Amino acid sequence: MPSLLSRIVPWYLRATRANRPFITAEGARERIRERTLRPLPYGPPRRLRSDVEVSVLHDSVRPVYTLTPRSGRARGNVVYAHGGGWVNEIAPQHWRLAAEIAARAETTVTLPIYPLIPFGTADRVIPAFAELVLANRARYGEVCLAGDSAGGQISLSTALLLRDEHEVILPRTVLISPALDLSMSNPEIAEVQPSDPWLGRPGGLVLGERWSGPLSITDPQVSPLFADFTGLGPLTVFCGTRDILMPDARLLVGKARAAGVAVDYHEAADLVHVYPLTPTPEGRAAQAVLIASLRAALTRPNGGEPSAQP
Structure with a gap:
């Protein structure tokens, strides 16, 4: 059974109407209008771990932040892509997780403030992330996403x-409640929807369509579930069962393992979307697994791949 704090989270999400941009198409369109007119701040909170230093550089479009452990023992790099439905800016929870990764995995963490819809679309943002990873490999050595x-x-x-266009295989990619098929065509989504206090298919379809830009909704740069996973580096995946993205997470795990990819999958019963970011015992436990996974990938000689999890 989930902890008391985890049982409170769904109530809190419903009470604060966190699902407004997702449960209706108009709610999604209104969120896009609001964020276009009134962008939210994206800078780091004033209080992060004191043993992590934050710096920032500006590329041609948006800032790129770097979190570095003050211990001076950093090895490798993690490029972290924050969530928010492609329409919401980075939140304090993302900053805190990035600082935990930097300090406890003893690595540098790069946080790009990427352009959001309606200005950012997958055809622009995904190649930019790939170029950032390539640049960081030259600077830091091994890089995880x-x-x-x-x-x-x-x-x-x-x-x-990176695999297809640059022949680069990453030592590990960590996915927390990932959006995988933006067509949201999995029929099991409807079965999970009543228990999900946060996400919804109608608004999700609008946001996904805007994010896809000129690309097909089934293009792997938009919906990676449609890709061939052969030769991809190891994955660590987290998802709760009160999350409409969970059915696709299960499909990803099955498809990736069938292609020979090592997958470490953590499915948490009765927990919500992005539960590893919640201030709960389950969230802290998931973060410990996530950080250990990244630390191992970045300290393994030559970025060697671990064996597949059962």
């Missing part, structure tokens, strides 16, 4: 693009 929700889609699509 990680992301939650919409950021999980960005991370997996980027890993696939």
Whole structure:
């Protein structure tokens, strides 16, 4: 049974109407209008771990932040793609997780503030993430990708693009409740929907269509579930069962394992979307697994792949 704090989370999400941009198409369109007119701040919270240093550089479009452990023992790099339905800016929870990864995995963490819809689309953002990973490989050595929700889609699509266009296989990609099929055509989504206090298919379809831009909704840069996973590096995947993205996460795990990819899958009963980011015992436990996974991938000689999990 989930902890008391995890049982409170669905109530809190419903009470704060966190699902407004997702449960109706008009709610999604209104969120796009609102964020276009009034963008949210994206800078780091004033209080992060004191043992992590934050710096920022600006590329030609948006800022790119770097979190570095003050211990001076950093090895490798993690490029983290934040979630938010491709329409919401990075949140304090993302910053706190990035700081935990930097300090506890003893690595640098790169946080790109990527353009959101209606200005950002997959055909622009995914190649930009791939170029960032390539640049960081030259600077730091081994690089892993990680992301939650919409950021999980960005991370997996980027890993696939790196494999296909640059022959680069990452030592690990970590996906937290990833969006995988933006057509949301899995019939099992309807079965999960009543228990999901956060996401919804009608709004999700609008956001996915805007994010796809000129690409087909089934293009792997938009919906990575449609890709061939042969030769992809290892994956670590987290998902709760009170999440409409869970049915596609199961499909991903099955399809990737069938293609010979090592997958470490963590499915949590009765927990919500992106539960590893929640301030709960289950969230903290998931973060410990996530950080250990990244640390191992970045300290393994030559980025060697671990064996597949059962």
